[in-house]
Amino acid sequence: MSTKPGVEIPIEPERYELRAAAPYRFDLDRREFFKFLGAGLVVVSVLKTAAVAQESGNNRARRGESLPNDIDAWLHIGENGKITVYTGKVEVGQNIRTSLSQAVSEELHVPIDKIEMVMGDTQLTPFDMGTFGSRTTPTMNLQLRKVASAARDVLVGLAAKQWNASPEQLIAVDGTVKDQAGARSIEYAALVKGQQLTQELPAEDPLIPAADWKVAGRPVPKMNGIDFVTGRHRYPSDQKFPDMLYGKVVRPSAFEARLVSVDTQKAEQMGVTVVHDGTFIGVAAPTSELASAAAGSIHAEWKADPQPSNQELFDYLRKNTVEGKDATGDGDRFDTGSVDEAMKSADHRLQQTYTVQYIAHVPLEPRAAVAKWDGDRVTVWTGTQRPFGVRGQLAEAFHLPEENVRVLMPDMGSGYGGKHTGETAIEAARLARAAKRPVKVVWTREEEFTWAYFRPAGVIDVSSGVKNDGTITAWEFHNYNSGSAGIRPYYEIPNQRIVFHAVKTPLRQGSYRALASTANHFARESHMDELAHTVKMDPLEFRLKNLKNERLRAVFEAAAKQFGWGKSKSAGRGYGMGGGYEKLGNIATFAEVQVDRKSGEVKVHRVVSAFECGAIVNPDGLRNQIEGSNVQGLGGALFEAIEFSNGKILNGRLSQYRVPRFSDLPVIETVLLDRKDIPSVGAGECPMIGLAPAIANAIFDATGTRLRALPLVPNGVKSS
């Protein structure tokens, strides 16, 4: 097992909402540290690698007596034996509160229920860029293992000193240090009693190999699961304070609309706080009903310019590229060999266009925040994947130094890449400042559908050349707007031209679980299927012929075996596959669909996914992520699309925008390949990318109709 992170995941261009990086301020004096933590032992993890440095901000110099200020996590063992881990990562349903605790439990040799994770509190936890990009497992999990391992070494050292023994004779078991003979033992709590010890991570400290894991590598139930099944857990939208008011914001008539005039007179007579500050108009009232009524009484006139609709979307995207402006940075172009020559000499050429629509995250908990001022300091409880990013936005909005802003993130009702920004935090804080009382703002579902950001729509042109024997020789791939994640093929193709074209887009767009990898895999894996049929080869055989990557081959082969690829099928049924590589994980997904030829209705019957993400930390949590990816992915694959026209969303309600439900659920089978010899990576995103092409290819198999647009069948298969 390698102990080096070796994980470099760049920031993709389609994470538009992240462009403005939060500046970093973190400074904690050693004495202050123990003042708020209590006596005991503190082990800090200091940034050493580029990957972790990127994760946690820029390089920062040390100053005087203070602790190193480039810390990315720390762990405290108190006199009472309580172990507290501090990380800027947040829990959004991906279950890292549990998987990170497993990592600490494993290396520190303590029962998992002795560990408390303090997460995503900008005052208490070290800076963290955000919880996205499947980064927690490859970076934070590894860092915390190292921290816990170093802590264990310190504890063994303390016992050795106390007993005048050699550390090699001692072992750490279950929160105690014992000598090998078992004659003596002492609890961690007793070892740190009255101490104020700090320890930095040593340069090299061997970790427990995955093959020897006892706590990690096993299914562990959700740490605080009982709070969720009893309704006790307080999500961001459940936070409440005495004297708290409810806020409501008056929205523009359309995107990019300018405020012409506003009349707040009626609202002011309703005994509520009214704020009109620039284009921000909002109210705060003792009940949400009154806040809504007061906001509704405000007459605002807006003026908006004509804007495109989704009828003309793909034409618009092609015509509005912003090339040359370097909107995206690296990774938007890749060339190798000579595509034009290879295309000329190919036995078969194929050119096709694939499209994806804007879709919404629809986190079941809408954006929410409660803000509370104390003089010129503000504290905000909010649902976000980037508490430190939101802190930066608040500081900017209110012209405050960041140390005057505290953001806390109670485990929230999911995000899927959609909650990277701080709109509700700023709205609540603006209203709270005017009202001089705490204010809560919870977006309605319509606001969530309209004023959040969307997964980018895109157009993808693919041209390819292939030999009669099935060898792909040329590959040209142009992605307009949807993004560059997963844009490069993993197939062995000597001549490639890959281009991402940034576009001035009609809707606000940003990160969505798996980013453009879903669109790029849809285009690529659909095209692969088309090529296989062109050269009359079995789609699996065709892929394997052009694929050398052993890890990817392994997942395709494992999924094919479980699925029973090649088995016979009944009328109206079709089989298809899609797979690939994203965020260092490998997925292959096979789908079985039933198409009703009369109604055109498509039912996905069965989905088989084989996934490999290195050494598995929590197999049950991992299965949950893969099953969830396949269910959520069904929506974007089959029927989800944002409809819009002239700066307005036309289907911004749950009664108008279809999301996957129980009745859409296929049989989902998951095959996990546990590579204990490879460092663990994340799994929140990669498992999603194989599904859409697998379904599209299965629909072709069933009907002979090739669908090249996501969603595939918002109204069923029209022609067959």
Place this chain on the structure above:
Amino acid sequence: MATTRLAINQKSYSVDVDPQTSLLTVLRENLDLTGSKYGCGEGQCGACTVLIEGKAQRSCITRVGSVGQKQVTTIEGLAEGDQLHAVQRAFLDLGALQCGYCTSGMIMSAVALLKKNPSPSESQIVDYMDGNVCRCGTYARIVSAIQKAAKSGSAAPVAKGASR
């Protein structure tokens, strides 16, 4: 404004609200029973599901004035002390949640289903639960949890930790 008397989780409450206010708003804002969640405001997602006289109702589209003295049960009133309801226990045991925001509504709907039909088939579960949305996609686990609760006899609460 009018004084409305409510019977929630076998306690009686008196609130001073417009009778047109939604039951969900009253539960969350007036009574601080925040286990019932807002998800859509139009009865489409089921996150706000409560039991009224044992039947699953969407509290976001139920006017508080229409509730009267009917017995309301929310997720907070399901366990008996430390004794989780069999459905709660099954959700916990099978990890039938990710972010958990839909969980209260899922559990309340499932409890109502099992009251009506103590041993539902898989397709009966799917039909009944189709109005509850889980965006994290844990549907398969929820179906299994309801089946497990049905087997363990959902009518009587089971001891905490008994089935582990």
